[in-house]
Amino acid sequence: MSEGNARLFAALAENLKLPLVQIAQSAELGLENTEYIQSIAKNALKIIDGYQMSLKESDSQFMLPLEPVAVPLILLDVANDLSAHAGMYDCKVVLDYSTRLIPAMANKAALKSALLNLGQGLISATSQTDEQHKSITIAAHHSANGIVAGIFSNMKGINKQLWYGGKSLYGKARIPIPQISGGSPAGIFIADKLFEKMSSTLRLTHHNNLPGLAATLITSSQLKLV
């Protein structure tokens, strides 16, 4: 296992403790709401799926195959999948994108997985803030270099220092991003890897003044000609 994979695996293991404890303790109290337990389990499985997808990293030359992707459809899917999880954390999911977004070059499954993992991380982070109305925004917009797609939040304290500090500490510190505790934010680092495998970079940016983590995807020039 490469060092990068080992670090990601350690973060994943740390991250999965929280949903497993949530399930075990819900079962201990005999909660009859099975949907609730199912939702926790499903989200944990999504983190594992994302991790597996990013595992191909052992081959440093490996890149995920890219195809023209309708980003709004992926965002809608992600919003649907995150809504139950967000509900458990009293967090609202907001969708914000222009209907005129042209297709971007991405790997559909990896893009969806990356955004889901990012979303879970930011929902958990937002739930620990003092904001009265907690929300995350799943958004995409055009930029000079392509389409910026990511997850944004109204929580305070998301800044470059947090992101780059976290990146350098992950795999070394148990809690590389203190603002996102209650487990290691492995999902965010899995998303980072997945974007890397799509020739993009996860970075801290803004969407309508909301800070968040997003990546720029190049637009599909092939479809522009059609």
Added chain:
Amino acid sequence: MRILLIEPDPILAKLYIRALHKENFEVEWVQKAEKAIIAADTKKPDLVVLELDLPSHNGVEFLSEFKSYSDWEKIPVIINSFDSSTLLKYKTNTAELLNIKAVHYKPQTTISDLVISIKKFLPNYAQAS
């Protein structure tokens, strides 16, 4: 009897609150160290249940601040945390000094274990019940 529950995860917090209410404890729940200090001041808890992994200021910072006030010195603290490495230190070194009565590693702790600890270390619980 009032418990100050310092737990960042709302899902786990709701489970603990449910279990503690069943045992007729009052629970004051906060997610952050800063809020915990304010709650300790205003709600006068009889016991503190603390997760060490907290957003911004962590549980260790909370403990050193909390135990620096003479009024709160004697309030028992039960650690219930995902952080096994720091837990180990508290088991061996400074537990007595900080009035840490029990140290639980969350993945290996049931809610019943936690409730038993709380009952055991709550001052005057035996007489009250």
